[in-house]
Amino acid sequence: MKQFILLTAAVCAAIAANAKIWRVNNNAGVTADFTDMPACIASASVLNDDTIHVEASAVGYTNFILNKRLVIIGTGYFLSGANSNPGLQANPNPATLDYFFVDTLASGSQFIGLNLSNGIYTPTSNAPGADNVTITRCRMSNLYIGYSNPAAGADYIGWIINKCYIANFTASARPVKNAAITNSIITGVSDLSNVGNLNNLVRNNVFRSTVNINNTYFSNNIIAAGFNAINSTVKNNTCINTAPAGFATFVGVNGNVAGQLDVNIFQGLTGNSTDGQWQLKAGSQAIGTGETVNSITPDRGAFGTADPYILSGIPPVPTIYSLTVPASVPSNATTMPITISTKSNN
Numbered sequence: 001m002k003q004f005i006l007l008t009a010a011v012c013a014a015i016a017a018n019a020k021i022w023r024v025n026n027n028a029g030v031t032a033d034f035t036d037m038p039a040c041i042a043s044a045s046v047l048n049d050d051t052i053h054v055e056a057s058a059v060g061y062t063n064f065i066l067n068k069r070l071v072i073i074g075t076g077y078f079l080s081g082a083n084s085n086p087g088l089q090a091n092p093n094p095a096t097l098d099y100f101f102v103d104t105l106a107s108g109s110q111f112i113g114l115n116l117s118n119g120i121y122t123p124t125s126n127a128p129g130a131d132n133v134t135i136t137r138c139r140m141s142n143l144y145i146g147y148s149n150p151a152a153g154a155d156y157i158g159w160i161i162n163k164c165y166i167a168n169f170t171a172s173a174r175p176v177k178n179a180a181i182t183n184s185i186i187t188g189v190s191d192l193s194n195v196g197n198l199n200n201l202v203r204n205n206v207f208r209s210t211v212n213i214n215n216t217y218f219s220n221n222i223i224a225a226g227f228n229a230i231n232s233t234v235k236n237n238t239c240i241n242t243a244p245a246g247f248a249t250f251v252g253v254n255g256n257v258a259g260q261l262d263v264n265i266f267q268g269l270t271g272n273s274t275d276g277q278w279q280l281k282a283g284s285q286a287i288g289t290g291e292t293v294n295s296i297t298p299d300r301g302a303f304g305t306a307d308p309y310i311l312s313g314i315p316p317v318p319t320i321y322s323l324t325v326p327a328s329v330p331s332n333a334t335t336m337p338i339t340i341s342t343k344s345n346n
Helices: 037-042
Strands: 021-024 051-054 064-066 071-073 100-102 110-112 120-122 134-136 139-145 160-162 165-170 180-182 190-192 200-203 211-214 216-219 227-230 233-235 238-240 257-260 319-324 339-343
Touching (some): 021 037
Parallel strands (some): 051 071, 071 110, 100 120, 110 134, 134 160, 139 165, 180 200, 190 211, 211 227, 216 233
């Protein structure tokens, strides 16, 4: 039995022309550049601005410290099992990383389509902050900015968290500046409350637990629990059920509303995936009621705007979603029929 691994090489046009693409695959019998992430990151051949494809596997990949500026791409999440989005990848296993630390030397890195069972943490102990980090289309149990005793004076500048599915988001240990958290679904506590925060944008998200913000522009979100805002602009947000004390003062001002019900806002889990349930249902109050920007009035929530949340975090590269290979081939055969179905993703 032959095993065929097909992989696209067209990715991230903005990367320098001389950057290299590397494969990481821990499946038995598969030949790849590396079998695990620590060896890949430690390799002297892997240089800043290279791209790492972490390939699908039933076995997760080991944790590591990222100390290079890299683009790391996975295969998405919620690809099989109950409440999944099937048919998006021929191999329905995710590319699961345990967790990793982002060192200051990894500033400018991008993480796309990863399934992180224990999350992303930064920095390594007593290190300065990492800047201009982009995390998009990733599923994380934790996103912890300012973890492990950040160095005094460490700030985190220019972070982008976009179209992610996050259990818990904490960024209160050190100031976060010029960050954007958009079109994401966060099911646990979100803490962006450091008093040194500056010019952060939190727009078009779904929050299912307490939100704490400081010096933040907060708009077009749908919240469902506690809310605390200091020195922040709060506009065009929807609150499920009775407004908590921290949000009540904003209700009726700048398009903020409360008293909505999940059943009237979202499509719900019946017939949908774990992430797809947060799409808006017909007649939802959140449809067409976001903050108007450049004459466009978007929906509220993670699926609003022209750059909405993407189901299962499928990365913006071509994928093979169906692969048919015969179980056996006659010994005298000169050809072998293979059917491949591919599609591009934006």
